Amino acid sequence: MRDLSLHILDLAENSVRAGAKLITIGVSADENKLITLTIADDGCGMSSELLERVMSPFGTTRTTRKVGLGIPLMAQNARLTGGDIAIRSKEGEGTVFTATLHGDSIDCLPLGDLAGTVTSLVAVHPDGPDFRLELSSPKGETHFDSREVREALSGVPLNEPEVVAWMLESIREEMEPIFGGVIQ
Amino acid sequence: MKSLAELEAIRKRTLERINLRREDESENIRVVVGMATCGIAAGARPVMMEFMNEINKRSLKEVTVSQTGCIGMCRLEPMVDVYMPGKEKVTYVHMTPEKARRVVAEHIVNGRPVTEYTIGATEDK
Numbered sequence: 001m002r003d004l005s006l007h008i009l010d011l012a013e014n015s016v017r018a019g020a021k022l023i024t025i026g027v028s029a030d031e032n033k034l035i036t037l038t039i040a041d042d043g044c045g046m047s048s049e050l051l052e053r054v055m056s057p058f059g060t061t062r063t064t065r066k067v068g069l070g071i072p073l074m075a076q077n078a079r080l081t082g083g084d085i086a087i088r089s090k091e092g093e094g095t096v097f098t099a100t101l102h103g104d105s106i107d108c109l110p111l112g113d114l115a116g117t118v119t120s121l122v123a124v125h126p127d128g129p130d131f132r133l134e135l136s137s138p139k140g141e142t143h144f145d146s147r148e149v150r151e152a153l154s155g156v157p158l159n160e161p162e163v164v165a166w167m168l169e170s171i172r173e174e175m176e177p178i179f180g181g182v183i184q
Numbered sequence: 185m186k187s188l189a190e191l192e193a194i195r196k197r198t199l200e201r202i203n204l205r206r207e208d209e210s211e212n213i214r215v216v217v218g219m220a221t222c223g224i225a226a227g228a229r230p231v232m233m234e235f236m237n238e239i240n241k242r243s244l245k246e247v248t249v250s251q252t253g254c255i256g257m258c259r260l261e262p263m264v265d266v267y268m269p270g271k272e273k274v275t276y277v278h279m280t281p282e283k284a285r286r287v288v289a290e291h292i293v294n295g296r297p298v299t300e301y302t303i304g305a306t307e308d309k
Contacts, residue, residue, distance in 0.1 A: 006225065006229065010221050010224050013219070123249070148188065152191040153198075156194070160194075160198050161236055164236050164240065
């Protein structure tokens with residue numbers, strides 16, 4: 001993975017497959033450039049046995065493959081910076097994935113196109129789940145919530161090309177003052 | 185967030201457009217992008233965004249973009265399937281945003297698949 005936004009795209013798809021109705025993606029950076037990524041969902045959750053399996057590159061819920069690389073790759077990138085990952089999950093309630101990375105480490109991946117990640121998640125799942133993006137840095141905080149967009153559009157699908165273009169531009173505009181210069 | 189009021193204008197415009205669409209959705213052209221871990225790592229997201237962008241710019245009304253998982257040919261990602269009504273599926277491999285623009289112009293708009301980007305052309309080499 002070339003940047004953190006691609007990891008987020010990959011990991012959020014796990015939440016979609018877990019049957020979540022709302023997936024909250026959080027990206028925050030503090031004054032010490034400690035970056036915290038969270039992906040929280042209200043999907044089916046995992047048993048402790050499955051939780052142990054998904055942490056291994058040789059564990060997956062798929063039946064046609066023997067490997068699942070998404071979480072191990074994220075863990076490797078986080079640990080290279082001196083950070084780590086954690087997963088809290090309860091069956092029937094949901095899962096919270098957290099990764100911490102030290103943004104001043106030479107091994108820290110750039111944030112990448114987070115607006116592209118969130119927009120494509122919404123666009124390929126127009127009937128839900130909904131996605132909420134929460135961003136914060138010492139420069140301020142903001143959010144994007146597909147439920148607000150869905151309500152404003154009242155019946156127009158969220159994957160309409162003009163809506164997709166609006167979401168992309170909207171999230172980019174919101175992110176600029178929050179992350180401009182804080183993390184790449 | 186950009187003003188939600190802007191969405192009201194988009195809603196009105198889009199509703200008119202949706203009403204003009206064919207009622208039978210099986211007549212739609214479908215673009216399906218592989219977006220598993222392998223596809224994402226190989227660059228599938230900018231490819232998908234470029235398809236959406238190009239479809240928006242050209243106001244193509246009967247094209248939908250969706251995603252699929254890993255089909256086991258990770259070395260050929262990013263992969264894109266194009267389904268045209270009444271025609272055989274065309275699978276494009278090693279896609280880029282530039283290639284996506286050409287596929288929209290030549291295949292989706294003009295009905296001529298870009299043979300050199302297809303899985304057949306790549307695997308014959």
